[in-house]
Amino acid sequence: MNSNTFYGWLLFFLVLSLSAKAQIPETGQSANAKGLSVTQLEMILLPGPETTSVGFRIATGYRFESGLSASLGSGFTFYHDPLSLVPVYLQGSYRLNTDNDAVSPFLSLKIGYNLSILTDIDTYVEQHRGGLMLNPSVGIRFPTDHAFGWYLSAGYHFDRSAFSYESWNARTIETHLSHRRFKAGIGIAF
């Protein structure tokens, strides 16, 4: 495991632990209440020209009176060509309707950095690195009878990464990948 991968997983588990903590109902109020912590779990699909990549996101943060929320998130994006990515990002969201019992459209922007993990061991790679992650999206949140809501989202997903190796004839071959995908997601928010 290289340092890139190590720090990726470290941050991922940091976000995971923060998320777990955020779910503890310390105040006894609904987590969806304004000004309280909010946690999101989301599965995403990134259809590409040849394959569809999948991933998940977990983010935790705070939602304010105005409908704005800010979160720190991480997750995993499985591309397998040959790198998969662990994003660490900041997320800003805006709910157009702040009523927890109503269907509400929302806007969201995730921006952060991808850490790379080599997941295709059949490809010879000597060095790899991640890059910018950007994900603007729109969605609709649906209320439930329980203390969480679920939502659908769609948007644009941009990931950068790169890998390189030295070929047998002393040529350095570096490949820069820019994944520009439509994103569809489904998730729950506590």
Next chain:
Amino acid sequence: MEASRNFLSRLMPYQFVIHLAAIALVLPLLLSACEDQRVQTVSWTEYEPVYMTQQEFKDAVDMDEPRELEKPGKIYLYGQYLFVNDINKGVHIIDNNDPSNPSKVGFITIPANKDIAVKGDRLYADSHSDLLVFDISNVQEAELIARKEGVFQVSANEPLGFPYRSAEPSKGIVVDWKPVQVEETCRGDCAPDVRAQVFVDNADGGRFSAAEGGSATGIGGSMARFAITGEYLYAVDMHSLYTFDISAPEPLKLNMSTLGWAIETIFPYEQKLFIGSETAMYIYDITSPEVPSQLSVFPHMRACDPVVVEGHYAYVTLRSSPRCPLGDNKLEVIDVEDLLNPTKVAAYPMSNPHGLGIDEGKLFVTEGEEGLRVLDASDPLAIKPIKHFSDIRATDVIPYNDVLIVTGKDGILQYDYSDITNLRLLSTIPVIPADPENPS
């Protein structure tokens, strides 16, 4: 101000619709960029020919002031003087009377020079396809006394490494090759480049060099492609063995015989020539010096391999390298008492063996980037390691009179090996590349 506030308040009931409209406008713009992009950058070092006109090529030969070692190639010890080829540049003359304090005497500029040998007061050096003879009776005023033009088939057109750009004869004579960085960027994957389907080698890029001979000759390293015995100069290139009569100042080309493929080194020993190639060791008899005759061929796996001989044994290093990618890294000992039937009697694993030298059972093997090994070969069937210098880069050696001359990317290093268990560094002549950012 009031008017605009009223206008905004009238829009409030339509807020949701406005938001959706904005999304509807922005989303298609984003989705239009939904296409993965793969950009590949391939970078490599490519060798580019350096040209001279015919007149420049001839006029360039001159005795110059001493200069720094840039890319030392073959070495040749003659009396108190050490001759060091700077690949494709010329020959450094170093007064080595005191190995603890060698001093540069001068530099003979010889374009496209890779190999040297000395006999008496004459220095023999190749220059492209020519053989040059210098009078060195006064080493500070070395003088060109003869040029035999076009005597060698293979010339400096051979690049120092690969890949390389093709030479264009219309631009002149290729006298050197300089490395240039090349970068190619492609959308998607770059197509395989046929120029890459070749190999790289470095300090052994020379075409000829030098070795030991009779009483009035000097001593060359094991990577030599020149050898002098008696009144004859023998030279090998990739395919051929050349014989020159050097009894007169003007060398006379007597013979050229085709040996085989990938000939690398030549080592003269007791009226025999031991010739190393990538696939075999050839033994030639020079009892009739004008016409060397083949005695035997000892084949081996393809590997880069110089050879030295002492007593009844030949010592061959086999090296895997980009040029010989399937070879082993080892030292082989071959019993050559029966010259018609050489037999391998021992083999020892090595790391990256290049040149080697032996002096009364004291065996020295240069291991390139892996340093220098000192071995006890008093019993060739049970060679024992004595010491490994891993902190130097060594290409070839000359052990002579308790002074070990080591050449490599670090320069010329000299050791006192009178106590074989405790080599003592006497001096270092460093390499100072002209272009520090591209020392290759």
